[in-house]
Amino acid sequence: MGEDGGSKFGRKSSISNFGVAAAKIVSKMKVKLADLNSFLTCCICGGYLINATTITECVHTFCRSCLLQHIKSSNKCPSCNGIIHPSQPLKSLRPDQTMQDIVYKLVPGLRENEEKREIEFNQKAGLPTKKNSPQTNDKAVSDYVKKNYAGGIRIKDHQPICMEGVSERVPSLERKFMMVPLRSTILHLKKFLASKILNDIDKWGNVDIYCNGELMGKEHSIEFVFVTKWRRQNPILVLQYSC
Ligand SMILES: [Zn+2]
Numbered sequence: 001m002g003e004d005g006g007s008k009f010g011r012k013s014s015i016s017n018f019g020v021a022a023a024k025i026v027s028k029m030k031v032k033l034a035d036l037n038s039f040l041t042c043c044i045c046g047g048y049l050i051n052a053t054t055i056t057e058c059v060h061t062f063c064r065s066c067l068l069q070h071i072k073s074s075n076k077c078p079s080c081n082g083i084i085h086p087s088q089p090l091k092s093l094r095p096d097q098t099m100q101d102i103v104y105k106l107v108p109g110l111r112e113n114e115e116k117r118e119i120e121f122n123q124k125a126g127l128p129t130k131k132n133s134p135q136t137n138d139k140a141v142s143d144y145v146k147k148n149y150a151g152g153i154r155i156k157d158h159q160p161i162c163m164e165g166v167s168e169r170v171p172s173l174e175r176k177f178m179m180v181p182l183r184s185t186i187l188h189l190k191k192f193l194a195s196k197i198l199n200d201i202d203k204w205g206n207v208d209i210y211c212n213g214e215l216m217g218k219e220h221s222i223e224f225v226f227v228t229k230w231r232r233q234n235p236i237l238v239l240q241y242s243c
């Protein structure tokens with residue numbers, strides 16, 4: 001993130017002109033894949049995440065197979081040593097498809113290698129070879145990465161975010177990934193969602209936004225949420241909404 005703090009775009013930028021603002025910005029900061037590696041790798045095996053799986057208690061993410069192996073002998077998180085679950089650790093694990101899509105998009109060839117490996121394994125074990133899993137997020141993630149990480153470019157003073165409905169019943173956004181100014185607030189996002197989903201910006205009071213399951217106050221800035229609520233667990237801030 002920029003450390004000069006003097007955002008030229010901060011308060012003035014309303015959510016509706018994010019796209020325009022983003023396109024206009026010429027001052028950019030380089031982010032190399034190496035800088036992102038710590039977010040994309042599993043601390044158990046040291047490799048890129050495969051079947052990314054998150055511990056709901058502490059939101060640390062590992063490969064599914066690494067984590068399953070680990071919990072056979074320990075019920076503590078390999079990263080922070082927090083208790084995963086007092087009795088049934090499996091209950092506290094959830095697949096993190098967004099994270100996995102990002103890893104696959106940022107690491108060329110990884111998905112293909114993994115699929116090849118799985119097919120070979122299944123053939124050797126005499127198991128049926130399953131069809132490729134649905135890649136629902138693929139297009140959106142691909143567009144996002146192309147736009148924001150191609151050549152290692154990141155837009156200064158902005159935060160990449162991903163917004164998803166809390167459940168299937170909540171209408172989804174046409175574009176769930178966007179760049180928002182660090183100084184914009186949850187209120188801006190509520191207004192944006194109200195205009196997109198409820199077709200009425202004045203209904204922003206009906207929109208709730210959550211980070212890691214916690215309801216966000218409307219006065220919080222995106223930068224504050226990223227640092228204190230999301231705790232930088234991934235370079236892309238994931239928020240859920242309901243309305
Ligand atoms: Zn692993």
Ligand SMILES: [Zn+2]
Nearest residue numbers: 058060077080
């Ligand atoms: Zn942990």
